[in-house]
Amino acid sequence: MLDSIKIKLQYLLPKQGLTRLAGWGADKRAATLTHWVIKAFARFYSVDMKEAQNPDLKSYATFNEFFVRPLRDGARPVVSGLDMLCLPADGAVSQLGAITDGKLFQAKGHFYSLEALLAGNYLLAEKFKEGQFATIYLAPRDYHRVHMPCGGVLREMIYVPGDLFSVNPLTAANVPNLFARNERVICVFDTEFGPMVQILVGATIVGSIETVWAGCVTPPREGIIKRWTYPAAGEEGAIALEKGQEMGRFKLGSTVINLFAANQIRFMPQLSNGTVTRMGEPFAEALRTQASATAEPVVPEVIVTPEAPVIAETPAGVATAEPQAPKDY
Numbered sequence: 001m002l003d004s005i006k007i008k009l010q011y012l013l014p015k016q017g018l019t020r021l022a023g024w025g026a027d028k029r030a031a032t033l034t035h036w037v038i039k040a041f042a043r044f045y046s047v048d049m050k051e052a053q054n055p056d057l058k059s060y061a062t063f064n065e066f067f068v069r070p071l072r073d074g075a076r077p078v079v080s081g082l083d084m085l086c087l088p089a090d091g092a093v094s095q096l097g098a099i100t101d102g103k104l105f106q107a108k109g110h111f112y113s114l115e116a117l118l119a120g121n122y123l124l125a126e127k128f129k130e131g132q133f134a135t136i137y138l139a140p141r142d143y144h145r146v147h148m149p150c151g152g153v154l155r156e157m158i159y160v161p162g163d164l165f166s167v168n169p170l171t172a173a174n175v176p177n178l179f180a181r182n183e184r185v186i187c188v189f190d191t192e193f194g195p196m197v198q199i200l201v202g203a204t205i206v207g208s209i210e211t212v213w214a215g216c217v218t219p220p221r222e223g224i225i226k227r228w229t230y231p232a233a234g235e236e237g238a239i240a241l242e243k244g245q246e247m248g249r250f251k252l253g254s255t256v257i258n259l260f261a262a263n264q265i266r267f268m269p270q271l272s273n274g275t276v277t278r279m280g281e282p283f284a285e286a287l288r289t290q291a292s293a294t295a296e297p298v299v300p301e302v303i304v305t306p307e308a309p310v311i312a313e314t315p316a317g318v319a320t321a322e323p324q325a326p327k328d329y
Contacts, residue, residue, distance in 0.1 A: 003170055026063040026251060038066045045141035051075045064208075064251045068144055076143075076280040078244030083286040085149040085265060086244055086279070088198065089256050090142040093275040094172060096134035096267055099259070104133050107173040116180035117199070117257070119160045119225055124188065127195045130262040132284075135179070136277055137167060137255050145249045146256055149283050152189030152196055154239040159217055159226040160184050167203040167255045179257060185209050185217050187247065190233060193286055194261035200248050201255040208251040213239050244280055263287055 028034065038057050042049065049055040053070045060066035079086045095105050102125065103111040115125040138144060162183040165175050172178055183202035188195065200209050202218065210216050214228070231238045241247055265284040271277075 003174075006170060026067065028063075029061050034061070034063060037063055041066075041140070045139075047141045051143070067251055068249045070145070071143060076244075076278060078280040079282045082192075083288065084282060085193070085284040085286075086147070087136070087277045087281050087283040088149045088247075088258065088279060089136050089138055089146045089277065090279050091136045091138040091256075091277050093271055093273060093277060094135040094137045094169065094255065095273055096271060097132070099128055099131050099133050102129060104135075104179075106135075106176075106178060107169075110173070110176055110178075112177045112180045114259075116177065117184075118186060118197075119158060121158070124197075127261055128197070128259045132260045132262075132265060132267065134258045134267065134271075134283070135255060136257075137169065137172075138250065139168075140252075143279065144251075145246050145279075146198070146200060147279050148189075148241045148243055148245050148247050149198075149258060150191050150193060150196065150243050152191040152241055153233040154187065154213065154230045154241070155190055155232065156186075156188040156230065157211065157214065157217070157228045158186040158188075160186065161221060161223045161225065162202070164202055167201060179255065183209075183218065183221070185211065185248070187211065189241075193264040196261075197257075197259040198247065199257040199259075200250065201257060203252075203254040209248065209254075210251070211248040212241075212246055260284070 030037075035058050038060055041047070041063075042057060049057065051071050053072045054060075057066070060069070076090075095107070097105060099114055102114045104114060104117065106112050114128060115122055118125050160183065163181050165171055165178055165182055167178065167182065175181075179199075179201055185200045185202075187198045187200070189198070190196075200211075202209055208216055209218050233240065264287060266287055267284045268282045271283070
């Protein structure tokens with residue numbers, strides 16, 4: 001009965017308004033009130049501050065500063081090995097497995113379309129037919145920065161407006177097409193293991209989704225799909241990220257979805273629905289042929305820097321390179 005009420009409230013509550021209010025409050029410097037909220041949150045959700053770079057709760061001027069707190073050096077070792085991919089985030093596996101007939105498994109009785117998840121981009125969806133997917137849910141107590149599972153060169157970023165349903169296990173089990181209807185930021189990479197997509201999914205009171213190359217992607221929430229394209233490996237201005245490097249963050253919330261092409265990777269056997277994840281631990285291993293195993297890596301030894309160009313959308317939807325002021329990432 002209680003679960004039924006919670007689901008009905010998901011449809012009835014003004015989720016956009018609540019999210020704007022939460023984002024506004026989380027950025028406010030309210031001194032004693034801010035410190036009280038942070039302390040209450042950390043206690044209620046049993047946040048482990050010993051892992052934080054700065055464990056002093058009173059040192060955070062805003063709730064958002066606390067929420068996206070960096071970890072201390074060495075808190076999340078990244079698995080080594082050229083054929084090993086690492087988990088991109090702290091959280092828990094919601095689902096993972098094969099993309100079958102263009103559909104991904106959401107929860108018992110619920111599947112959703114790969115093409116819908118990718119905002120109707122059938123050409124991009126075609127690259128992941130019969131591939132593999134993994135969905136990781138980040139609970140409020142988790143570390144909320146998202147990292148790269150493998151080295152890659154950014155080729156495209158797509159902002160998709162949408163609803164802001166909660167993405168917790170209860171909602172996933174009861175709201176059809178949840179991840180294909182919620183707001184999301186789709187990041188497409190070229191990697192040694194073929195194309196890879198990492199999707200940051202928004203949710204109720206997720207005040208902001210950010211990436212290290214573009215800063216804050218949402219808000220504003222303008223209700224239109226936006227697309228940015230980026231140079232290929234070896235071209236001027238290419239943005240390359242290494243395995244384990246931070247690529248984005250949530251200011252409250254949410255969920256990360258990874259897509260891999262067919263016959264490229266195999267998830268680690270210990271991962272299943274509900275498995276607790278820690279960024280940097282083994283995620284998957286490459287399925288290489290003998291020929292590809294000896295091939296030269298396609299990802300250059302380049303690391304994104306604050307001075308790297310960001311691709312800005314034009315009114316026609318075509319991307320052009322523009323310089324951006326350095327950001328504190």
